[in-house]
Amino acid sequence: MTSVLKAAPDTTGAAAPGRLRRLLPLFGSMQSYIGLVLIFVVGVATKGDIFLDQTNLTNAIGNFASRGILAVGVTLVIITAGIDLSVGSVMGFASMAAAMMLFHHDMPVWQIVPLCMLIGAAFGAVNGVGTTWLRIQSFVMTLAMLSIARGLDRQMSDNASVGTTVAGSDGKLTPNSEAFQSLGTPGHNVLVGILGPDGIYFPVLAFFIVCVVFHLVLSRSRFGRHVYAVGGNPTAARLSGINVTFVVIAVFTLSGMLAGFAGPIDAAYSASADPLAGNGYELDAIAAAVIGGASLAGGKGTIAGTFVGALILTLLDNVLGLNAVSDNWQLVIKGSIVVFAVVLQRPDLLGGLRRRITHHSRTDRLTEEK
């Protein structure tokens, strides 16, 4: 604060560390990396041979991919100081819709996926309109939507699962069903030939692409700046000419759209759409965002961080599963990791703790001297 900012020459000297400092937050916080590495080390140390197997790792990420995609949408909403609890239900609705389009109408996958995204976006837009025009707090609005979407899902499916492996008269999968299954099963692939004989597992690919696209949107675009400004100070955003209502509705719509995208992937992964699919996924999605450094107070968070957060939860599930830790304890450990991650991201908290300890000893010494 002591020097007036000077023009170019002053800053060129500091360009290299400056660039590094700019790049670092791009990859999320350092602490989450340490967590990721720790889990990896534990995995290798305990079940190295199985853990490092490529099939295991892709399966693990594939299993979590739909929740990872939800986490990206939830991160957008959290940055604007909102919350989206409805993504799990909306994803469940979309997966059921996808399965029914396939089973009852034999629609091709290139129609199903965009339609599901539209359905999800519609749910999201209603969330956005409710929080802006009706001024309902997003927690309440999306809690209501969680219930509404789940109810519609169960009503539509009559509380029964719908399979996505549809056999034709010859006993083999119909072409549309086979294409649909490639959205979620290793070995089947839409991209065979482009990326090698086996292609790449679609849920993993989809998760990566969603992360890259939304990372670019948040960090490079005007819209991304507006999202951060609305979360940081909505009044200042409005007076800076930003259409706050539009940004909030857009963010909820995008979150719903991503939930709609995750639906067919989840249905293909499970080879059927369950009326309860996606139950509780919103909590994993929020956990991934929070581990990745997003603050529910708004204005803070990155997709890169959320990506790392999702990877941490994925590998944690996998490592604990491989070591036959019971589901119950997995939940306890997951919860503890969220708390731990949030504390780690607050250096002031840790510093304060350290200071308090040292000061107590100092005060003790002072009183002893007397």
Add this chain to the structure above:
Amino acid sequence: MTRVADGTAQAPPLLAMRAIGKSFPGVRALSGVDLTVHAGEVVALLGENGAGKSTLMNILAGVHSDYEGTIECLGEPVAIHSPRDAARHGIAMIHQELNLVPELSVAENVFLGREPTTVRGTVRRKEMESRTADLLAGLGLDLPPRRAVKNCRIAEQQLIEVAKALSLDVRLLVMDEPTSALADAEVRRLHAVIRSLTARGVGIVYISHRLEELEEIADTVTVLRDGTCTGRRAMAHTDRAELVRLMVGRPLDELYPRRAEQATSAPPRLAVRGLTVTPPDGSPAVHGVDLTVAPGEIVGIAGLMGAGRSEVLQAIFGQYGAAARGEFTVDGRRYRPRSPGHAIRSGLALVAEDRKAQSLVLGNTVRFNSSLAALGRFATPWRTVRRRRETEAVREQVTALAVRTPGLETSVGLLSGGNQQKVVLAKCLLTRPSVLLVDEPTRGIDIGAKAQIHALMDRLASQGTAILAVSSELPELIGMCDRILVLCEGRLTGEFHRDAARGPVADQEAILTAAMARRAVAAAPSGRTAGPGALGSVAAPSPVSDAAPGTASHELHPKEPGS
């Protein structure tokens, strides 16, 4: 409390801070500062924003737990590492932003965290309320202890804080800018309370920017600049000029550098006819206001609190959308207020009244905030932002405004008030406005930054920008404006000029008279008076009683909840 003023000469001081130092990451906030307070003494702490006053007082209040140097209370060395340590040594601090819970009652606030309880653990309400009533009576404040704090006026809330401190058996009371939100009569009452406290032997540290106030209340004054102590004087043996020199450390730039206006025959940049708006949020309404601002002209709007000054700017800036009626032209083109975004695209920019609440995203960087309103200038066809161009433009503006910041990637929340205000200005200027609306441009910033912002306004005007300024400080308006319009209850009641050849000359008394002329205005047949001719009739209060029920406080002051 037995220590009385005449015993101070021999007795050890109530408080002695010696060679206090404190560093924040990248900033040396304080070094080698001494401060001594005797019982029954009022010590003024003076310095520009960022000089280290708040840091020093936060150390005393236990907010910053690691510091260098020693603190002695009554000659005994003490370690203050938490607010609880401070309270144990009888030190209390009243922050500029009051720390009261608005929803709780006066009594509940006074005894917050120390509620008297029965054996069963329930709160003894009656006792709490009667003790609160006693404390308030001691301060000359007649306030029901059960009233919710949010329904009390700012001045009353200030005294509730004092009552809270007294209930703690305080020996040393720190008051940070206690009068920044008070009107004159309330300031006098607060000073009376301070005198009664010192008579009881309490020591006071009084932080204020207002030099005239210190002359009235302080015994000694300690001046800080850039984290060091530049002087300690007995108030009786110093004068304002010396204090300003100690504070600023250089001959002060002229505070009001406004050059004489050039002949303005050019068509106005902003013309408003019959602006009428009733804000939906309950802010004061505006009725039929006409105004023009020519290129290179600075026009001021004066008026009492609640006269609708800010509302005029906000209506023009589109904050009330189409609810603002009237005819508007900007640069000769027809303009209809629609939204702030539309206003910015039409060539308007607004420096809002409250920079922290309305203008800045405090957790974000100088670069982010400066370019926020002007991102369209750096957009590619893909709607992404060209970072390099953005950084260059922001750096250029930040350098031109002499913003003191370690870098463009520093959070604006870490800058001092004056520098934050400059970032707000940078944000406005990056949109290249032809009309700049400024609302209280220098509120709460130090005198050096104030002079710089005035110089900037003058420079912008000389480059052809039209400036419409609202301020509660009449000297600022008179010093900076070519023309001053006076509002009263949402209507224009006067127009004054810098140049006597053009009309009545602006002076404080005439402006105040016009600002309190609402009865006369209500009686005027047109409902609106314009031009200098109307002033004579305006000055005399008329007996007509159909005027709106009185709401305006008769102090020319910005903040006054409950009015």
